[in-house]
Amino acid sequence: MEKRVFKDKAYSILATMVKAMANPHRLEIVDLLGQGEKTVEEIAGETGMSVANTSQHLQVLKSANLVEIRREGNFINYKLTHEEIYKSWQNLRELGLNHIAEMEKLVKDFREKRNSLEALKIDELLTKMKSKNVVVLDIRPETEFQNGHITGAINIPIEELATQLKNLPKNKEYVAYCRGPFCVFADEAVAVLNKKGYSAKRLNEGFPDWVLKGLPVSYSKAS
Amino acid sequence: MEKRVFKDKAYSILATMVKAMANPHRLEIVDLLGQGEKTVEEIAGETGMSVANTSQHLQVLKSANLVEIRREGNFINYKLTHEEIYKSWQNLRELGLNHIAEMEKLVKDFREKRNSLEALKIDELLTKMKSKNVVVLDIRPETEFQNGHITGAINIPIEELATQLKNLPKNKEYVAYCRGPFCVFADEAVAVLNKKGYSAKRLNEGFPDWVLKGLPVSYSKAS
DNA sequence: AATCTATTCAATAATTATATTGAATAGTTG
């Protein structure tokens, strides 16, 4: 095969894969599936899209082999085909967060209103976990927590936070995390906690980022 | 700002960036600019595109802040705005190379014909460089070599290989590298060397990958 | 200032991507 033909094919194959990611909805789906498998309906619900549109975007991801399905009764569960796919997304996400001014401003404005601007990096949390009496809060839905969570974290889904406050002593330091930098459960939790007089910050990254760093993870069986 | 609005904006900003990469020609340009800055004409020449089309694609990359320009007389030099951009490309490239069957087959077929299938990884080259009498050949054009190369490598641009053979002893082991996995200078060099009875393999990765690993690099001034 | 040169722009045509709607399908449940 000739040189130029080879290159054209190589870059085309890769561009096809990149194109499959090059859409806001599909990036959000990839981000969401970093938590584990989800049904079409769940994905539609989380992303605010219609089911038909969600399905169509999932087909695009599936054609590019970025996601695969597992049938379970009437439901079809989608998941990422490889962990590396989340890694690539994470990489692109960091590129945007670090170098697109518009992106920085968007996150800053959003977090300022929720007192969650002063966020911790994973490395900073690790230091705190060793030396301080810090409580790590997982603000994701219960099923995602059961699927895997930071070892030592306690699960308080955002809707339960208000009623759980009475069990949280005020003399501790709180770090809230959820799915990733664009997951706002943690921001909402920090807003509530700070308002009630707690010392709370959010973790910049989310659970999948913790996993990719090879840090300790625990699971809990559904009851 | 409302939750959904925030997410829509965040994923849209990132999708705009990813879209800027989601094209075979633009991926090739990003790959090429990993070697350092190039003029529009040079990029057009290397990629086999018309100058007008190249310019148009460069505008797309520039709008996304992936590349920036430096004027020099009549010429405009394009370069990547950040090293992380190459890193993201590298990441996507590896994803494709490892998980797209079509991609694996393409590379395998191409290299089999050139006896360059048995390629070394950077880590393997490092081991060899310590213990063996290996000669590292940089097959890129002279200007790219001068801009930075693997410390200890000698530069033999592909057109000069035939005439330089007389200076290469046959009792050594040769490892040829160029720009990256899709750069075929190294494959061509390996094909020539093996045909002439040398023991030669190509390096899987290219010079930018060596740099991103933080390995030793040398420069040479233009004469 | 006139000419030259590298690059960009504008207009076009062809192709591809997207969201919406409602119908079709495949598997489950009664």
Added chain:
DNA sequence: CAACTATTCAATATAATTATTGAATAGATT
């Protein structure tokens, strides 16, 4: 097997992407 449910498909309209052509521009050279 009929009814149901989750998902996919097909058709449509609108919008975005791409390569080509030739003209325009901005800076350098004479």
